[in-house]
Amino acid sequence: EVRLVQSGAEVKKAGESLKISCKGSGYNFTNYWIDWVRHMPGKGLEWLGIIYPGNSETRYSPSFQGQVTISADKSINTVYLQWSSLKASDTAMYYCARALGGYNWLDPWGQGTLVTVSS
């Protein structure tokens, strides 16, 4: 079974750093792009960016370039999303998802990581 398992919920203060993870299993992890998607409370879904774990090639949405960093450790089938200085506006659920057809559709999705940032 193809699965993406994300790290647990985080509660942080503004200005702190954070790194959340997404571990894949059940498929050849290095051969598929992994996307990160944000879901803010009461809002729609937003695409942050994508990484190819095989060579760590990364692309960011212009809206999130410089705001987050996406990385991968293919030796442990894990990709990461990190912030160097959190803001209250980063409070959201973050999902990872495997991309298929190149990087064109997303299946499956991880269970989500809730990040809460207090000011």
Added chain:
Amino acid sequence: DIVMTQSPLSLPVTPGEPASISCRSSQSLLHSNGYNYLDWYLQRPGQSPQLLIYLGSNRASGVPDRFSGSGSGTDFTLTISRVEAEDVGIYYCMHGLQSPLTFGGGTKVEIK
């Protein structure tokens, strides 16, 4: 960026009746390879989104055949032939044509 616009925002449905959701893109999603790079996702309450339809009209594995996707270019439709109670949630369209990927604003389907 490609802008994705969904309608309606909210859709009250009656079990057993059909339902449809519209998605429009600000530019054509028809690739030169003949495929439309448009997907549909369902986020049930308290769950992660799940893929329903990819490349405009292909049902994902395990998706019931009451779900179908149609359209081409800039206009797309998700149709549920006979709504069931488990179909409630928020439906999103998303384009996969180029970076950045973008989603529609979502359509909330609820039982009348």
